[in-house]
Amino acid sequence: MTTIIDTLRNAHTTSSYLNLPAESLQSLYDTSYKFVTSGAAARSLRPEDLYSVFELHFFLSIIAGKDSEASAILTTLTDRFGQDSHRVGVLRSIYFEATDGPVKALEFLSGRQDTELGTLKRKIVILKSSNQTSLYISELLKLVDNYPSDAESWAELASAYLEAGMYAQSIFALHEVLLLVPLAYNINALVGETLLLYASSLQAASSSHSLATEERLLEAVKFFLRSVELCEDYVRGWTGVLVATKRIAEIQNPFSDTSKYKRLYDVARKALTKIVETKDASESDMNAAQLVLKNY
Amino acid sequence: MSFVSTAITVFSLLLLFHAGYSAYEFSHYLKHLTVNSNATLPIDIITETIVATCLFALGQVFGADKLRPVSFAKWAKGLEREGKSPFAFLERRPGYMNVTKLREEYASTKK
Numbered sequence: 001m002t003t004i005i006d007t008l009r010n011a012h013t014t015s016s017y018l019n020l021p022a023e024s025l026q027s028l029y030d031t032s033y034k035f036v037t038s039g040a041a042a043r044s045l046r047p048e049d050l051y052s053v054f055e056l057h058f059f060l061s062i063i064a065g066k067d068s069e070a071s072a073i074l075t076t077l078t079d080r081f082g083q084d085s086h087r088v089g090v091l092r093s094i095y096f097e098a099t100d101g102p103v104k105a106l107e108f109l110s111g112r113q114d115t116e117l118g119t120l121k122r123k124i125v126i127l128k129s130s131n132q133t134s135l136y137i138s139e140l141l142k143l144v145d146n147y148p149s150d151a152e153s154w155a156e157l158a159s160a161y162l163e164a165g166m167y168a169q170s171i172f173a174l175h176e177v178l179l180l181v182p183l184a185y186n187i188n189a190l191v192g193e194t195l196l197l198y199a200s201s202l203q204a205a206s207s208s209h210s211l212a213t214e215e216r217l218l219e220a221v222k223f224f225l226r227s228v229e230l231c232e233d234y235v236r237g238w239t240g241v242l243v244a245t246k247r248i249a250e251i252q253n254p255f256s257d258t259s260k261y262k263r264l265y266d267v268a269r270k271a272l273t274k275i276v277e278t279k280d281a282s283e284s285d286m287n288a289a290q291l292v293l294k295n296y
Numbered sequence: 297m298s299f300v301s302t303a304i305t306v307f308s309l310l311l312l313f314h315a316g317y318s319a320y321e322f323s324h325y326l327k328h329l330t331v332n333s334n335a336t337l338p339i340d341i342i343t344e345t346i347v348a349t350c351l352f353a354l355g356q357v358f359g360a361d362k363l364r365p366v367s368f369a370k371w372a373k374g375l376e377r378e379g380k381s382p383f384a385f386l387e388r389r390p391g392y393m394n395v396t397k398l399r400e401e402y403a404s405t406k407k
Contacts, residue, residue, distance in 0.1 A: 010380050015390040018398070022405040063398045098395045121391040129396050155386045177386060184383040185372060231372040282377070 004035055009049060012056040017063060029060040033069070051077065058091055062098050070095055090118040102126045117147060128160075136160060144176075151180040155187070158194075167198035185234055188227035192240045195220035199247070211255050220244045221261065233275050235285040239292040241268040246296045269293070301359030308351035315344040 002010075008031070011017055017025060035041050036057045041050055054073055061070035074088075074095055081088050089112050097105035106126055112119045120143050127136045140157045147153060158173035174191045181187065199216035203209070224240035231237065245265035248258050272289050275281055281289065318341045326333045365371045375381050 013382075014380060014384045015388045015393075016379065016384070018388045018390060018393060022402055025402065026406075059393075062395060063402050065399055065403055094393070094395050098399060102396075118391060125392050125394060128392075129394055151386060152389050152391050156389050156392045159389075181383060181386065183368065183372075184386055186381065186383050187386055190387070230369060231376055232369040233373055234376065280377075282379075 004031060005045065005049065005053075008032060008035065008053050008056055012052045017056070017059055025060065025063060029064045029066070032057045032060050036073070051080070055087070055091070059094075062094060067095075067099050070098070086116050086118055089116065090122055093119070093122045097122075097126065102130055117150065121153070124156075133160075133164065137164070148176075149180060151177050154180070158190075162194060162197075165201070167194060167201060170194055171198065183230055185227040185230035185237065188223050188230065189234070189236045189240055192220045192223035192227065192237075192244065195223065196240070196244060196247075209251055209253065214248075214251060214255050217244055217248050217251075218256070218261075221248070221264065225264075228271075233271070233280055235272070235275060235281050235289050238268050238272045238275070239289060241265075242272060242292055242296050297359040301355045301357075304351055304355030304358065308348045308355055311344055311348035311351065315341050315348055318344070 007028075011028060017028065020028065032053070036053065041053050045053060054077055058070055058073045058077070061067070061073065074091055077091065078085075078088050083089075089109075093105050093109050093112075096108050106123065109119050109123050109126075124136060124139050124143065127139060137157070137160050140153065140160060144150070144153050144157055154173050154176040158170045158177065161167075161170035161173060171191060171194050174187060174194065177187050178184065178191070195216045199213045199220065202213045202216065206213075221241060221244045224237050224244060227237035228234050228241065241264060245261045245268060248254070248261045249265060251258065272293055276286060276289050276293065279286065319337060322337060322341065326335060365374060372381075
């Protein structure tokens with residue numbers, strides 16, 4: 001049985017509130033509101049858990065548009081940690097960005113220390129939301145130059161390049177993420193997916209099948225298999241293997257020997273059908289698996 | 297701790313206590329009620345001690361928590377099913393949260 005504390009703690013560490021649909025976010029906000037304002041949090045939690053719950057409550061209030069609630073929790077955190085605190089500064093800049101707009105937020109952020117990573121990230125996000133894409137990418141590159149061990153920034157750079165259609169650069173950035181977090185099975189799958197997109201774009205550009213396209217497809221299979229090795233019955237990984245091996249099998253005159261990829265196709269199909277039959281995944285994963293099994 | 301494992305553990309402790317008391321009684325009688333003592337501790341007391349120890353170990357093992365996975369792949373699968381992936385932050389990127397967009401999306405669906 002998951003307790004309220006477990007739910008909130010998990011939501012905070014995985015930042016699930018960034019992807020939730022509105023009803024789930026509403027219920028999460030209600031839970032957090034009741035837990036925080038009733039004083040139950042202050043009574044039952046250790047300090048490190050307590051302030052994580054407060055930070056989560058701040059983010060939920062901001063997204064749900066409850067600005068007064070966000071202001072109250074921000075005051076509580078400022079009272080505890082002071083104006084100079086790095087994380088409190090980031091929260092305050094988010095509050096300004098949400099209520100007054102990006103200009104006020106930038107004004108506040110320029111008054112902060114240069115060395116604060118969180119502050120630099122917020123400045124870059126404001127650039128992104130005001131649609132200055134080239135400046136956004138160059139600022140990200142500068143940040144990643146100064147802080148090359150921050151996997152989140154490399155992942156953000158990869159996403160930026162992907163949106164701009166620069167697949168090779170996106171894959172390079174994702175490789176950097178994998179250097180920092182080698183066991184991240186979701187990033188391995190993401191590299192595979194980006195390689196598939198890259199192969200599609202190369203195929204669309206040239207009339208006949210090129211070596212580059214084939215190499216991308218073969219590489220994609222490798223990354224999807226790595227993701228499945230790292231996480232058993234990973235639906236995203238197996239669907240990737242299925243799609244990539246199917247596309248390899250469809251090549252008329254391949255440059256290299258592709259017989260083993262037909263066997264891999266059968267393996268992937270078997271694995272996915274087993275997952276679907278035993279209902280071993282979440283609802284959305286099951287639907288995706290069934291869709292891919294039908295079409296590939 | 298299940299009922300069976302607790303029962304086995306308690307029974308084994310009783311056996312152990314009984315064996316210990318029997319050994320004490322034996323040494324007491326040996327000292328006070330015999331002249332020349334060549335006798336060693338009776339085999340049944342020794343057996344009772346050994347059986348009690350084994351039963352205690354068995355009882356503790358059966359009452360242990362459910363085993364959690366050792367291999368990374370299985371552990372990752374469990375976390376992924378529960379939605380607690382330790383790598384989700386790389387795709388969600390909370391440090392780069394786009395506040396205005398999230399607020400707009402929430403407000404539009406709440407209408």
